[in-house]
Amino acid sequence: MLAAIERKESVDFVDFAPAKSLSTLETEVIDLFVELFRVLGQPRSQAEIYGLLFISAQPLAMDDLMERLQISKGSASQGLKFLGGIGAVRSVQVAGDRRTHYEAVAELRKLTTRYLREEIVPYLERGQARLERIGAMVKYLPADDRSRADGRVAMLRSWGKNSRRVLPLIIKVLGH
Numbered sequence: 001m002l003a004a005i006e007r008k009e010s011v012d013f014v015d016f017a018p019a020k021s022l023s024t025l026e027t028e029v030i031d032l033f034v035e036l037f038r039v040l041g042q043p044r045s046q047a048e049i050y051g052l053l054f055i056s057a058q059p060l061a062m063d064d065l066m067e068r069l070q071i072s073k074g075s076a077s078q079g080l081k082f083l084g085g086i087g088a089v090r091s092v093q094v095a096g097d098r099r100t101h102y103e104a105v106a107e108l109r110k111l112t113t114r115y116l117r118e119e120i121v122p123y124l125e126r127g128q129a130r131l132e133r134i135g136a137m138v139k140y141l142p143a144d145d146r147s148r149a150d151g152r153v154a155m156l157r158s159w160g161k162n163s164r165r166v167l168p169l170i171i172k173v174l175g176h
Contacts, residue, residue: 020068022052029055030069040115042082045075050088050104059092059101087114113174116167124163131156 022030030051037047048069053060060068066076080102083089088111094101105111131153138149 022068026052026055043075043079045069045071046079046082049076049079050083053089053102053104054106056103059094059103061094061097061099061101063099065102086118087111109174113171116171116174121167124160124167128160128164131160 030048033051033054034044034047037044037050048071049065052065052068062073062076062080065071065080066073069076071079080089084091084102087105089102089104091100092103135153135157138146138153141149
């Protein structure tokens with residue numbers, strides 16, 4: 001491309017502005033969320049997006065997130081979709097800019113409640129159906145193996161039952 005510019009040929013798009021690097025503060029906040037999201041089993045890119053939006057003084061457009069975090073359009077889009085779905089980010093309009101911008105929602109109670117409802121409750125429901133299938137499979141094990149497997153399946157059922165009993169109470173205590 002530089003050769004084309006030197007020969008004064010037409011170039012469709014040239015952007016020599018380097019990506020704005022992350023400050024030490026931004027990097028530390030992002031890393032904090034990366035560790036938290038890792039514990040929750042969520043992708044690094046989602047944590048990076050949330051972390052940058054959380055510490056940013058103003059809302060950022062998806063292009064800005066992609067550039068600053070060096071992530072793909074697909075990662076940015078999927079991350080924003082997930083984070084928006086659980087109420088961790090919201091879209092906002094910025095005067096004079098037609099792009100959609102995003103900002104972090106920093107209300108822990110709402111975030112936790114929504115994450116529990118939208119991620120954990122469905123997981124437990126899917127797990128219950130899977131446990132039924134596993135229980136049916138155990139019946140076909142040799143007698144020596146069946147006893148231990150039955151005990152383990154009973155333990156998993158108990159954990160699921162207790163989780164399904166406690167989770168609505170936690171959601172209610174959180175207030176949403």
